[in-house]
Amino acid sequence: MAPSLIWGKNMRSKKECRKEALARRALMSAKEREAAGRRITDFLRDSEEYQLAEKILVYASYRDEVPTYDLIEGALREGKQVFCPKIEGQAGARTMSFYRIMDPEELQDGFQGIPEPVVLQGRHYETGKNSRDLILMPGTAFDRQRRRLGYGGGFYDRFCRRAQGAVRIALCFDCQLLEELPEEETDIRPERIVTESGWI
Template sequence: MSSENNVNSGSKAVIRKRIKAVRNAMDRADCVRRSELICKRLSELPEYVNARNICAYISKGNEVDTKLIIERAWADGKHVYVPKVYGKEMEFIEIADYGELAPGNFGILEPKSDDRSEIKDGLMFMPGVAFDKTRSRIGFGGGYYDRYLEKHEYLVTAALAYDCQIVESIASEQTDIKPHIIVTESKVIS
């Protein structure tokens, strides 16, 4: 697979559909190998090393496997928070192991608890379908992360993506929030 996807034009919906198809067609063993490289690269960055709090989404399907970095964060003594959706909003709730999760909205694992706490600093992993070299992002279309980060702009954000998810250009809107860094299996874009 080339390091840059040749899906370089079209609406967000068209790019989202094409990149999801490319990612979903990836071999599972290849996804695991690439996820390991991404998580290793991320764990060496000062943004991760210096963070006491990690806000991580629970990956699904062929997304970059966040389980690897979540387990690394626990081993490193960091607090791990994962999202729980409440209508059109989401909050992050601390978990100490995977037994604290249950299927929630969209079939994604969420905390069973509703014990919300204000996270004053930390590193947040932003999910996404596609990204470009300027760090513009196409998410899944719900706007949850953009709304959350609008209120929590002090969090450092990192997108975890395969090289094939990097496209030439994405038209961004005023409400779109770019991650500070994008970590792929071959590079860090900042």
């Protein structure tokens, strides 16, 4: 049985919201994206959640997403354990796992061209209830109630249910914030969102 949508007044579909937010994001110039990304990274690195984190689970940015490579390199220099996601399995039964990387060069094109770890043996992240772990979530659209739309695969929602003790923070540009998003019962909200303007 499909999960039920939780609708607000005059709610648009997830597809419509994704389309609008992605179109807005695509209009940002490379210079604007880089400057906004630096501000987001600075806000994040100054946060207690980041400073206390021993393990950082972070996506490797792709195309016009909030950039994460400077963040990854900084966390590695600080001695934090950095884990990046990899999509595994066949169509219809795909899952997302995280693997530790020691260097950004260990990331290569994987599922749908997205950078993924290539060294896997002995590097798997074990989900549990460690409150010092920090998950940095990407997404297509967000609102100020911390609702989040991913890319439609549900990978982060399923993973976050397994990693219940970890802190969840989403990275997004201001232009990706919409007034109100539809939400399903299975959707997982980040505990905080950071944009180039600050925290939500």
